[in-house]
Amino acid sequence: FAPHSGWYDPLLQNKAYVDFATDAPGYGPLQSPAVLEKLHESYFEPGGCKDQEEACESAGTSDASNAVCIAADDFCVENVFIPAVGDRDSDDLRQNSSALFPPEFYVSFLGQASIRAAIGAEVTYQECSGAVSRLFGRTGD
Numbered sequence: 001f002a003p004h005s006g007w008y009d010p011l012l013q014n015k016a017y018v019d020f021a022t023d024a025p026g027y028g029p030l031q032s033p034a035v036l037e038k039l040h041e042s043y044f045e046p047g048g049c050k051d052q053e054e055a056c057e058s059a060g061t062s063d064a065s066n067a068v069c070i071a072a073d074d075f076c077v078e079n080v081f082i083p084a085v086g087d088r089d090s091d092d093l094r095q096n097s098s099a100l101f102p103p104e105f106y107v108s109f110l111g112q113a114s115i116r117a118a119i120g121a122e123v124t125y126q127e128c129s130g131a132v133s134r135l136f137g138r139t140g141d
Contacts, residue, residue: 010056010072011053014043014050014081015043017039017085018039018040021035021039021085021086022040030086031083035086038083039079042079042083043079048075049072049075049076049079052068052071052072052075056068056073085097111124
């Protein structure tokens with residue numbers, strides 16, 4: 001098993017998108033029957049998201065693993081994640097996708113010298129390091 005970023009298991013997460021879009025507790029289906037049908041096909045069909053993520057996992061740390069995992073991630077994002085979430089905020093389904101969640105005020109709060117000193121931060125907070133993001137992106141994570 002390849003742990004990916006250690007943040008999540010894409011096989012479990014992508015299946016959860018399918019399940020949740022089909023019947024979100026307290027919300028019911030998040031998408032139309034046509035979108036849900038295509039979502040299920042995209043996940044379960046031969047060569048679909050599930051097969052591609054399993055191929056990524058099987059590739060381990062081989063020379064081909066980055067290309068296999070990038071292809072799997074790209075396919076699953078386009079054909080599972082985006083249709084499952086639709087026009088909702090992926091972090092807070094109560095909001096539409098135009099909502100900022102979490103609100104951005106925390107970035108300037110964490111940037112204050114007094115706050116950095118109080119929490120012992122040695123560097124200025126960045127919401128997402130471009131360098132780190134690019135390194136993860138090259139592996140399909």
